[in-house]
Structures are given as structure tokens and as C-alpha cells.
Amino acid sequence: MLLEPGRVGSYVRALHSAVNTLAPDETWVPMRRALNHLHAIDPAVSGNLLAPAELSASTGMPAYTWMARAVAEQELARSLDAAGHKSDGELERVSRLDQDLGERMRIRRSLHQHLRGKTLLASTYMDGAVRRLEPQTDTHIRYDRTSPDGRWLRIQFDLRTPKGRAPLGTAFAGEGRVQVKDSLQHLLTRHFSTPLTALMASLADVTNAQVLTLTRAYLGPFWFPGMTLPVSAPPQLGQGLLLHATREILATELDGAHHLDAFEPAPEERIPDGYGVFRERRFSCSQPLLVPVRDWCERAGFRGTVLAMGVPKARRL
């Protein structure tokens, strides 16, 4: 789904503001990276250098191809040093020769300035750390991904192994660092959307470790006027801006099943013995949707976390 050029700036700034309002913690993909990425694709910063603005029709989130252009431009920015760009005087001269070209070069220079020093969301990224060495070894693994439907995904899990032994698919790299092997990343790339209990069983099997906690968290979908909402959503929610943030946690520390999601019904699943499950959907929305979204959550039987967004502003470098 292509976004008309005239709507790109307001769309990006609205999503930026929605993410900022939710201020997601480390359960979700890093907020700073998400905001850096959105700032980069904002036409106030990148003009039409990263066009066309493509969205996922099902989630209203920026499509992978659009996001990937910013990452590619960042690699170009890092390969060209600052001296590879023209000075203000040179840009004025270029603008006198061709206004559009001068403007494009000016925008590329400021976009590169932004991209050079910032970290963006990666299409797939994995890392790990040792949480505890004794009496048993606990290893924490994170997997971030721009999912195919455009939502931003983070899966993280804690693995317990006998003292000093690294889970299969990982290796200890000293000073608490963990090197995650490709095979584990490939497994998650294929199975990121597998039901939580099955994913936990696969991870336990592949890593030969006990999974203490498994969390899957998404930022998105982002609903806005003009996009087609799923049939199960109240139609009036399409009249404003609404960003979803969801998380599912399967953990030994939890007890029972808790479902605080107004949109997705609780799945039919058999929770393994000794584990509990928690599911939640939070929202940030434009002011007029605040009451309807809260009502929606209350009809589902709980008080949801619904935050009102600030007014989005264009910000140039």
C-alpha cells in the first residue's frame, strides 16, 4: 500500500508521537532506534530520497522495503565521510545551476548527518548476555525483527543450563557476552509467529536448556483514518490514530493465565506445568479515541492501558 506523498509527513510524525507516548520499555524493540528510524523516513528530514512511502495494508506500519531504504542509506552515509558532502557555499552554487538537484544534495547531507551517528531498527538482530553463572547458568537472548507485516517484534527468552554450560546455538564470548549462532537466528526467523507454548518447546529442544521466560512483544499495528480495519475492531476506532503495543509472556515466575487484550481472544492452549501466561495490549491514541478505546477494553472485562498522544510536530535537523 502506497501512501500519497502529501500524507507521508503527517503519518510518520503521528507514528513517532504514538511510539513516544507509549514509551515502550525493553520488552519491546528499543524505542530510541524506532524513533531514529521514523525521524529518518520523515520527509521533513529525508525529502523524497527514501520514497516511495510503502505501508503494510494489514497493519498500517511502514513496510520493510521503506524501512530498509533508510538502513541502506545509513550504510552509504557511513561509507562517505562528512567531507564527501558539499559545503553551504557549494550547495548554493549547485542550486543556482539546478534548484532540485541542490535541494536533493542538501537533504542528503542532513539525512547523512542524522544517520551517521544514530542506530536504526534492523531487519533482524540478535544478541545475548549471561545473567548468572552459578549455581546454574542463566542466559538471556534477544531477537529483534521488522516482521513481514511491518510490526516491530522483539522475542526474548531466558535459558537455564547446568553451571558454566552455554545453551546449544550459543557460545560464551567472555565478559558476560554471548555469541548467538546463525542456526538459532534462522530458527526464530522461521518460527517467530509460532504459538508461544510451541515456540517455547522448540527453543527448549534446540538449545537443550530450560526456558525460564519467553516474551514476544510487538509494536503495531497502527490504525489511522483511511485504512481498512479488521472486522473484529469497532469501526469508530478508524476515525483517529491508534498504535497497539502487545506482549505475551510465558514464564515460570507467573501463575495462571491473564488476558488483557481487547482485540485478540485468548488462544486455546495448554500451558506447561510450572508456567503462567500473561497477555496484554496497550494503546496510544489521538484524544478523540481515548474514551472509545477505554470502553472497548472495559467491554472485554478489564481496564486497559490507553494513553493520549501529544500533538505531532515536524522537526528538521
Next chain:
Amino acid sequence: MNEKRGEYLGEQLTQMQLQRERERRRSRQADAVHQVDRLMQTQQALGESLGNGLSSLQSKGQMLQRLEVERTEGSLLATLVRPFTANRQALARRSVAEELIALYERVGVRLREATHFADQVKLTALEMQQEVDGLHRALAEALHNQRTAAKRVLEAERALDSVEVDELPEAVKARRRDRYTFDLRTEAVNLELYGVSMEQCRVHLAPARALRDTVLQLHEDMSKYVINATHTVNAAGRRIQGLGVMADAPTVVAELQESLDELSEAMAATEKYIEASQLLVDEVLPKLTAKLDAQDQDEVQFMASSLETVDRARSHRMAERALRQEAAREIESLLGGSD
């Protein structure tokens, strides 16, 4: 206004200035040739690198499809062998899907480089057009000044002739004779200098145009190529990303095949493009450089021979010829035949 008063445009030309201007233009042209050479080399490298990326994307995609065919093959042998190879294939397939994404991202970077490069080429083309415009302005100025010098030569000649027929004291005649002889010789040198200046502009115009056209061609090719490659790679990207959701679904493989067909077209375009840029590097530029060197030699000889043989008869002929040519150009211009 200046023309009526018979005034020169610009600074008074000297042989030293002419020499300096010639060297400046020659040096700018040599820089431009080097710049075009560098652009061509970069363009070729980028084309090759993009071509390699597209080709890898294509081969990995074909591998994915082959695995899919093997997985769904219904022969007895395949049925017997499948339980022993399924895990290995699943692992191999995962790697291919991951690699496709990584490859896509690498091709994406090459495309960004190519887009950035296309802008650099466009700027060079604009700068070269500016050089051509400057030469046209200099040519028009030299033409005007040559006409002014021609008129002044003829005026000085007439004044000199009138000294002999006028009834004037001998001392006055001698003073005027000296004055007009001095004017005549000064203007004769100006006439020669502006003639050489015009010739220099004309000589430099052709290679300046050729360089500009080469860079314009480079920009046109690069832009077309980047637009086509971007379209193809974007389409492949959307489908490759879909593999993450439904890596085992035959529909995705069928869709990927469409992307691969598009990639084949992009590959064919890349080969043609690399061939064309190779031709530019191998033939166009060396020919242009050789031509420039030859012109430079001719120019030096022409300047030397023009300036060392300034005499009255020659100046007279030149002045008349310059005015005749000017008149012919005006008529041509009135008839709409000149540029």
C-alpha cells in the same frame, strides 16, 4: 550602445592574457576529461557490483525453488529418500531465506550508492554545460571586439591616407602620421588577438560539447538503469520478506519466481549497461583525449603564426574579411539560418 561608439567589451586583450586564457581552458578541459574518466570508472564498478548482487539474488532464489520442487516431488525414490533428507533441506532452506534477505539489503546499499552517484553525474553535466555557455559568451565578446578592431583598422587607414592629401603644415602632418600609424598598428594587433581568441573559443567548444554530451549520456543511462533496478529489487524485496512468514508455502515460491523473472530482465539490462559503459571507457574517452591533444598543438602553432606576421597589408585584408564575415553572419541571422 558600445557597438555604436566602437568600444571593446571586457578587458583589453593582450597576448599574455590570451596565452593564460588558453592554458586555463586547456587545464579545465583536462580536469574535465579526468573527471569524466573517474565517473565512468565508478559507474562501471557500480554497474558490476549491482549486477553481481542481482545475479546472487537470482541464484539463491533458484536454489530455493529447486528445494521446493524436490520437497513436493512425488516419485517413489523421492518418497523413500525424503525422511532422510527433510531435516537437511529444512536447514538449507532456512539459510537460503536468511541469505536472500541479507543479499537484498546489500543490493539495496548498491542502489543507494547508484542514486547518489547519478546526482554527482548530473552536477558534472551541469558544470560542463556552464563551461559551454561560458565559451559561447566569450565567443560573442571576441566577435564583437574583432568587428570593433576591424572598423578601427579601416578608420585609421583612412585617417592615414587623408594626412597625405590634406593641406596642413608639415609638422602637424608628421604628428598625425605618427599618431595614426600607432593607432593602426595597435588596432591591427587587437584584430589579430581577437581573431585568435575567437578561434580558441571555437576550438574549445567542440570538445566541451563532446564532454558534456558524454556525461549527459552517462547520466541518462545511469538514471534509467537505477529506476529499472529499483523497481525490480523492490518487488523482489516485498516477496523475499514474505518468505519470513510462509517459508514453506508454495504460493510464495511461485511469487518469488515472478521476481526472479523480473531479475532476469534486470540482469540483461545490467549486462547491456556494463557493455555500454565499457565502450565509453575504452573508446570515447581515449579518442576525445587524442583529439584534444592534436587541437592543442594546432592552436599553439596558429597563435604563433598569427601574431608574428602582423603587417599593414595583412591587417587590411583581415579587417575587410572580418567585416565581410560579420555582414554575412548578420544576413544569415536575419534569414534565421544561424544558431
